[in-house]
Amino acid sequence: MxxxxxxxxxxxxxxxxxEFALSEQAALHNTFMEFDLPNGFMDMHASYRAISKVLWNELELGNIALRELGVERFRRLFLEHQTDKDPLDFSSTYLSYLGKEAHxxxxxxxxxxxxxxxxxxxxxxxxxxxxxxxxxxxxxxxxxxxxxxxxxxxxxxxxxxxxxxxxxxxxxxxxxxxxxxxxxxxxxxxxxxxxxxxxxxxxxxxxxxxxxxxxxxxxxxxxxxxxxxxxxxxxxxxxxx
Structure with a gap:
């Protein structure tokens, strides 16, 4: 040898x-349900993934801070879908659910x-x-x-x-x-x-x-x-x- x-x-x-996709999907679904958006995952997931990809690339380049990214992705998402939910509260709840997912x-x-x-x-x-x-x-x-x-x-x-x-x-x-x-x-x-x-x-x-x-x-x-x-x-x- x-x-x-x-x-x-x-x-x-x-x-x-x-496997991050399963964790993300479960956490997003649970968060949308908690915020009374039962169709949120189906309606917004594709947009969320596109927005998130852009922001994570910006993070790698050092153009955005991590905690800012956590809220900004939902701010952009809700603006695009004309949803009046608070992005800071949504982000906090989402991260809480995400921490419970391990696939x-x-x-x-x-x-x-x-x-x-x-x-x-x-x-x-x-x-x-x-x-x-x-x-x-x-x-x-x-x-x-x-x-x-x-x-x-x-x-x-x-x-x-x-x-x-x-x-x-x-x-x-x-x-x-x-x-x-x-x-x-x-x-x-x-x-x-x-x-x-x-x-x-x-x-x-x-x-x-x-x-x-x-x-x-x-x-x-x-x-x-x-x-x-x-x-x-x-x-x-x-x-x-």
């Missing part, structure tokens, strides 16, 4: 270890158990209380050495500041043997490239990479990470040697 060179693995949460991606728990000999780290862009609640409500909670959340770090991926914050906990000596795993090219992969660590693009749906961002590895199944760490993965860079 080839010598393992990755001893620290940084994982994204949403759409990497947890694991296939293979998530198994890959963490198989890599328990490594230092495992969460790095996520999101609200600290929500992401911690989702982790604690899942079977993943006891598998991580460190949990790094953008709201607490003061920076979000791909900004190098969140990596500096993470390595202040991980230890800078670990950098050469660290890899980051995530579904977002612009957040996880670009962030890893910017910081000089190897990257794994988790791409279960086989999306075309039409960007200039080139991950070290690309996988469709989370369990392939085990092969990368063991040095038996052949696609892309020649595994761990």
């Amino acid at each position: 080839k010598e393992q060179i990755y001893t620290t693995i940084i994982f994204d949460i949403d759409d990497t270890l947890m 694991l991606m296939a293979g998530a728990l198994e890959v963490l158990e198989q890599l328990s000999h490594c230092q495992l780290v969460i790095m996520t862009n999101g609200f600290g209380d929500v992401q911690k609640s989702r982790l604690y409500n899942s079977a993943l909670t006891d598998h991580f050495d460190h949990i790094v959340i953008s709201e607490e770090a003061g920076y979000q991926k791909p900004n190098p500041g969140i990596f500096d914050y993470a390595f202040s906990k991980i230890g800078t000596a670990a950098k050469a043997k660290t890899i980051i795993v995530g579904d977002s090219l612009t957040s996880d992969i670009q962030g890893g490239i910017n910081y000089g660590i190897d990257t794994v693009w988790f791409n279960p749906k086989g999306k075309n990479n039409e960007s200039a961002i080139q991950p070290t590895y690309e996988i469709k199944d989370l369990l392939e990470i085990i092969d990368i760490v063991n040095g038996s993965f052949t696609q892309g860079k020649e595994g761990c040697k």
Whole structure:
């Protein structure tokens, strides 16, 4: 067996270890119902997703603060649909529901158990209380050495500041043997490239990479990470040697 060179693995949460779409749908539905909008999810979900995508991109660029984003997405949504609900109250209720949702991606728990000999780290862009609640409500909670959340770090991926914050906990000596795993090219992969660590693009749906961002590895199944760490993965860079 080839010598393992990755001893620290940084994982994204949403759409990497947890299926975010199910969590979002359940939380939005419950919030719309609480605010007496029984058709709200059906009528507004597509608009919400479009608005949210724009704002999360702005967050990655550093053009909007996280808490501002949390309210602004609903302010824009209600303006578009001429709804007089309070976006601040709606946002607070939505985040409360979201924190109760934890739907694991296939293979998530198994890959963490198989890599328990490594230092495992969460790095996520999101609200600290929500992401911690989702982790604690899942079977993943006891598998991580460190949990790094953008709201607490003061920076979000791909900004190098969140990596500096993470390595202040991980230890800078670990950098050469660290890899980051995530579904977002612009957040996880670009962030890893910017910081000089190897990257794994988790791409279960086989999306075309039409960007200039080139991950070290690309996988469709989370369990392939085990092969990368063991040095038996052949696609892309020649595994761990």
